[in-house]
Amino acid sequence: MALADQGGGEGTGDIEPPLPTTRPAEYDQMEKWLDEHPEFVHDYFARKAKRSMIDGWLIAHAISHSLGLVQSANSSGSNSRNNSGANTPVRKISAQEFEKGGLVLNPMISTVDGTPTFLGSNSSHSSSQAQTTKSYRRTKNQLKALDEKELMYELVMDICNDLDVTSLCYKILHNVCILLHADRCSLFLVEGKGTNEKSLVSKLFDVNGETTLEELSKVQEEIRIPWGTGIIGYVAEKGEVVDIPDAYKDPRFNAEIDIKMGYRTRSILSMPIKDSEGEVIGVAQAVNKISAADEPFDEHDEKVFGSYLAFCGIGLKNAQLYERSLLENRRSQVLLDLARVIFEEQSNLASLIHKIMMHTQCLLQCERCQVLLVDNSSKGIFSQVFDMEANDFDNSETYTREGLTEPRFPIHIGITGHVATTGEALNIPDAYADERFDPQTDLETGYRTRSILCMPIRNAHGRVLGVAQLINKLDGMPFNKNDENLFEAFAIFCGMGINNTQMYEVTVRASAKQRVALEILSYHTCAPVEETQKLKNAFVPSTQHYRLLDCGFSDFRLDDDDTLKATIRMFMDLELLDKFRIDYETLCRWVLCTKKNYRQVTYHNWRHAFNVAQTMFWMLQESRLGKLIGDHEKLALMVGCLSHDLDHRGTNNQFQIKTMSPIAELYSTSVMEHHHFDQCIMILSCKGNEILSSLTQEEYEYVIQLIEHAILATDLALYFKYRNKFFKLVDQAELSWEADEHRDLLRSMLMTASDVSAITKPWEVQNKVADMIANEFFEQGDLEKTQLKIKPMEMMDRDKKDQLPQMQVGFIDSICLPVYEAISKVSGSLQPLLDGCKRNRENWSSLAQKENTPVRKTHQNDPSTDDIIS
Numbered sequence: 001m002a003l004a005d006q007g008g009g010e011g012t013g014d015i016e017p018p019l020p021t022t023r024p025a026e027y028d029q030m031e032k033w034l035d036e037h038p039e040f041v042h043d044y045f046a047r048k049a050k051r052s053m054i055d056g057w058l059i060a061h062a063i064s065h066s067l068g069l070v071q072s073a074n075s076s077g078s079n080s081r082n083n084s085g086a087n088t089p090v091r092k093i094s095a096q097e098f099e100k101g102g103l104v105l106n107p108m109i110s111t112v113d114g115t116p117t118f119l120g121s122n123s124s125h126s127s128s129q130a131q132t133t134k135s136y137r138r139t140k141n142q143l144k145a146l147d148e149k150e151l152m153y154e155l156v157m158d159i160c161n162d163l164d165v166t167s168l169c170y171k172i173l174h175n176v177c178i179l180l181h182a183d184r185c186s187l188f189l190v191e192g193k194g195t196n197e198k199s200l201v202s203k204l205f206d207v208n209g210e211t212t213l214e215e216l217s218k219v220q221e222e223i224r225i226p227w228g229t230g231i232i233g234y235v236a237e238k239g240e241v242v243d244i245p246d247a248y249k250d251p252r253f254n255a256e257i258d259i260k261m262g263y264r265t266r267s268i269l270s271m272p273i274k275d276s277e278g279e280v281i282g283v284a285q286a287v288n289k290i291s292a293a294d295e296p297f298d299e300h301d302e303k304v305f306g307s308y309l310a311f312c313g314i315g316l317k318n319a320q321l322y323e324r325s326l327l328e329n330r331r332s333q334v335l336l337d338l339a340r341v342i343f344e345e346q347s348n349l350a351s352l353i354h355k356i357m358m359h360t361q362c363l364l365q366c367e368r369c370q371v372l373l374v375d376n377s378s379k380g381i382f383s384q385v386f387d388m389e390a391n392d393f394d395n396s397e398t399y400t401r402e403g404l405t406e407p408r409f410p411i412h413i414g415i416t417g418h419v420a421t422t423g424e425a426l427n428i429p430d431a432y433a434d435e436r437f438d439p440q441t442d443l444e445t446g447y448r449t450r451s452i453l454c455m456p457i458r459n460a461h462g463r464v465l466g467v468a469q470l471i472n473k474l475d476g477m478p479f480n481k482n483d484e485n486l487f488e489a490f491a492i493f494c495g496m497g498i499n500n501t502q503m504y505e506v507t508v509r510a511s512a513k514q515r516v517a518l519e520i521l522s523y524h525t526c527a528p529v530e531e532t533q534k535l536k537n538a539f540v541p542s543t544q545h546y547r548l549l550d551c552g553f554s555d556f557r558l559d560d561d562d563t564l565k566a567t568i569r570m571f572m573d574l575e576l577l578d579k580f581r582i583d584y585e586t587l588c589r590w591v592l593c594t595k596k597n598y599r600q601v602t603y604h605n606w607r608h609a610f611n612v613a614q615t616m617f618w619m620l621q622e623s624r625l626g627k628l629i630g631d632h633e634k635l636a637l638m639v640g641c642l643s644h645d646l647d648h649r650g651t652n653n654q655f656q657i658k659t660m661s662p663i664a665e666l667y668s669t670s671v672m673e674h675h676h677f678d679q680c681i682m683i684l685s686c687k688g689n690e691i692l693s694s695l696t697q698e699e700y701e702y703v704i705q706l707i708e709h710a711i712l713a714t715d716l717a718l719y720f721k722y723r724n725k726f727f728k729l730v731d732q733a734e735l736s737w738e739a740d741e742h743r744d745l746l747r748s749m750l751m752t753a754s755d756v757s758a759i760t761k762p763w764e765v766q767n768k769v770a771d772m773i774a775n776e777f778f779e780q781g782d783l784e785k786t787q788l789k790i791k792p793m794e795m796m797d798r799d800k801k802d803q804l805p806q807m808q809v810g811f812i813d814s815i816c817l818p819v820y821e822a823i824s825k826v827s828g829s830l831q832p833l834l835d836g837c838k839r840n841r842e843n844w845s846s847l848a849q850k851e852n853t854p855v856r857k858t859h860q861n862d863p864s865t866d867d868i869i870s
């Protein structure tokens with residue numbers, strides 16, 4: 001292979017400038033040099049060859065003998081890239097390959113449950129491993145010495161293993177000459193089976209015992225005989241033998257061929273060749289029996305001929321099946337190649353269609369190939385029209401790939417319109433004879449449309465996306481069944497490719513829109529400058545002042561500004577600003593922004609987040625945990641607490657799922673918690689809010705991972721999942737500070753302990769907070785009743801309000817006491833939380849007794865309760 005022949009493929013889209021038409025002398029020198037240095041060529045190719053070059057090579061070598069379309073490197077001395085098909089290796093395949101022997105390949109698409117599929121059921125023959133074998137053949141004289149039985153045996157053996165149709169036909173004729181002592185023999189094969197246009201085509205004509213196959217193939221012209229015409233047509237149609245002693249006396253005999261060949265036909269013995277099912281697949285004809293007295297063929301000859309052709313029929317059928325399986329294989333290669341191109345090009349519709357058209361044009365060899373896309377918004381018109389002519393291959397500079405957007409024309413006109421509206425494929429041999437054809441464009445352009453093959457392009461759901469149309473086959477014939485089959489497969493690939501590309505374009509747009517939305521959002525999320533400056537300049541009172549280290553702390557006395565300053569105070573006391581080089585103004589902005597991103601819901605608002613952070617602060621400062629928990633962990637826990645319910649909507653995870661909210665579409669478990677974390681990240685990455693910006697990349701990733709873990713841990717479902725492991729470790733005194741998993745578990749438990757810490761507060765505080773929680777639950781319950789028309793769980797049912805005390809006892813028993821008991825065992829200084837929780841249990845319990853209803857272990861997230869939401 002000459003490298004110059006294959007260079008610069010179109011396959012990957014990188015078009016190289018065309019080389020000059022006359023090949024400069026240095027090219028020849030260079031090529032000579034390359035020929036002499038194969039190692040260099042190999043090395044160069046291995047290092048530098050582009051994908052397109054390799055594809056070109058593969059295609060050229062996979063189907064290298066396609067009807068003269070392969071440009072030989074040294075043919076006419078010109079560079080092949082300037083010939084038709086420049087830049088594209090696909091030019092080297094032609095649909096005519098598939099016409100070989102007049103075979104119609106099976107349709108490529110079968111239908112499974114109404115869905116088109118390429119997986120055919122006709123693969124039985126294609127798995128054939130058979131090869132054409134070159135066995136030893138006896139000479140003519142050796143054969144003549146055999147008796148008739150032996151001869152028949154030899155001649156049958158001679159053909160039984162040959163799977164090449166041409167060589168097999170040659171052998172058959174050669175042997176028939178010997179068997180029948182005939183001067184010449186011919187063989188015709190049936191074409192167009194299953195159609196109304198069956199005919200007989202000469203495979204080999206006038207073979208005598210002497211001519212070789214090579215000699216014959218050089219001179220033979222194809223002779224096509226219409227079905228039922230002449231002697232051959234008669235034999236095929238009737239399936240009968242015809243024995244004619246004197247041809248010139250038979251009206252079916254056509255003397256023209258004798259005149260052309262300068263030959264005199266006397267006797268003829270013509271016989272059908274049938275396959276194993278008795279169907280005529282060809283006709284063999286022996287001419288002029290060689291005998292001393294010019295006797296014609298006799299009954300005995302008929303018998304011998306008949307017996308031999310019975311075997312030939314089977315052999316021929318096998319060879320045809322084998323040939324077809326090879327072609328099907330080759331066709332699969334072509335389609336695979338197209339599939340690769342299509343799936344490589346997902347981003348640009350125009351370029352994708354250009355590539356598809358190029359492949360189609362190359363394979364189906366027609367003058368024009370068009371793809372018309374249906375307008376998505378106004379279904380009655382084609383929005384884009386792509387048009388490629390055969391000579392566009394030669395004018396790649398002038399050819400524009402962009403689809404013409406003007407003029408838009410209505411779908412209801414002409415052939416394309418018919419296909420787009422009905423979804424029906426059309427194969428029109430003569431456009432002007434079809435009333436649906438609109439000759440207007442021909443009139444305007446002077447072009448003459450003859451044959452048209454037009455197919456709908458559909459997406460996976462069967463919606464017509466557009467229409468693909470081929471005009472005028474280059475060989476002047478109408479489009480045939482094979483063209484239809486191939487083109488249908490192309491249309492399916494087109495549909496997939498166009499669909500993918502359109503989806504990709506939609507996704508790109510959606511993503512751009514989302515980015516715009518995020519930009520706007522982050523502008524509004526951010527704290528206003530004045531507020532940041534005010535907070536930055538404000539005096540931050542001490543921990544004592546805010547009683548932040550008071551276990552019974554409550555935010556009730558504090559106004560919003562105080563909650564902000566108290567938050568900053570906690571960061572200061574934990575020395576997080578110094579340790580993580582957090583810019584003070586950035587911290588102020590971040591705290592403000594975090595607060596702003598809590599909604600004004602009844603319970604899950606900023607105040608809740610602030611209280612949770614305070615409990616965490618208290619635990620980190622007051623207990624021995626503070627010494628064991630690392631600074632990065634402390635930072636993550638504080639950021640985690642403040643962010644853990646960001647953008648809460650006052651409704652729980654189950655509600656998101658039941659209402660199919662967009663958040664539930666994003667996540668299937670810990671739905672809201674994932675959203676809280678996403679919001680946290682969004683704020684942390686907002687300009688001016690980057691409190692973690694001084695961390696190294698590694699530290700940053702670690703802290704973010706800890707924050708995520710902390711926020712997700714506030715999903716009580718996860719608390720239930722992991723707590724037993726933790727309780728066991730604590731009970732068996734096996735909790736180890738060295739083990740990452742143990743630390744993870746501990747941090748999770750601390751998050752839960754902080755999250756539900758209102759339950760540990762003095763009674764007035766707990767009572768008020770419980771009321772807030774209950775009210776938020778009732779609000780969700782109201783929504784469930786009114787919007788979802790479902791019965792809410794008791795805890796959320798306003799009508800069951802009176803049951804609050806026993807439900808609080810249930811909540812304490814199932815969730816709170818176990819966690820406080822466990823963490824008090826880890827650090828004795830956390831005991832006040834447990835004590836507070838127990839005191840509140842007493843209070844709720846005595847209230848429940850007053851209500852005189854049994855205490856129920858009820859909580860939405862406790863799997864041990866009956867009321868767990870399904």
Ligand SMILES: Nc1nc2c(ncn2[C@@H]2O[C@@H]3COP(=O)(O)O[C@H]3[C@H]2O)c(=O)[nH]1
Pocket residue numbers: 604645714716755756758759769770773795807808811859
């Ligand atoms: N029944 C009840 N549930 C509570 C109480 N305090 C907290 N919770 C629940 O515990 C959950 C902890 O995580 P969230 O803050 O998301 O939501 C909280 C409520 O669902 C309470 O006093 N009573």
Ligand SMILES: [Zn+2]
Pocket residue numbers: 608612644645714755
């Ligand atoms: Zn919470």
